[in-house]
Amino acid sequence: MTFNRDLKLKKPIVEDYSYSRDRYRAMLFMYQNQLDFITAKHDEEREVYRVQGKLELLKELFKKDARRKEKNKLKTEPVLAKEKMDGVKIPYVDWFKMGEPQMFD
Numbered sequence: 001m002t003f004n005r006d007l008k009l010k011k012p013i014v015e016d017y018s019y020s021r022d023r024y025r026a027m028l029f030m031y032q033n034q035l036d037f038i039t040a041k042h043d044e045e046r047e048v049y050r051v052q053g054k055l056e057l058l059k060e061l062f063k064k065d066a067r068r069k070e071k072n073k074l075k076t077e078p079v080l081a082k083e084k085m086d087g088v089k090i091p092y093v094d095w096f097k098m099g100e101p102q103m104f105d
Contacts, residue, residue: 027098027100030093031093033091034090034091034093037088037089037090037091038090040088041085041088041090044081044084044085044088045085047081047084047085048078048081048082048085051074051077051078051081052078054074055071055074055075055077055078058070058071058074059071
């Protein structure tokens with residue numbers, strides 16, 4: 001049977017939450033940074049698909065050489081949009097090395 005005096009400690013318990021708080025704050029910052037780049041790349045991909053859709057629509061609507069100028073312009077737009085999309089780089093965060101494999105499970 002334990003008494004209250006047996007449970008009292010000679011030194012008070014000091015809990016340090018700053019380490020884990022700073023660690024998770026840094027992880028959140030890295031995740032948000034990565035998410036910003038993913039969003040930017042997604043926006044560029046949407047632009048590429050939008051232009052490709054316009055080009056396919058023009059092909060269906062104008063089988064002949066009507067509006068040749070617009071068609072040639074739209075042929076160059078996907079190339080420029082893909083180059084712009086390739087320019088967006090997403091930083092790779094190795095969550096497994098950081099001991100956080102559950103970030104994308």
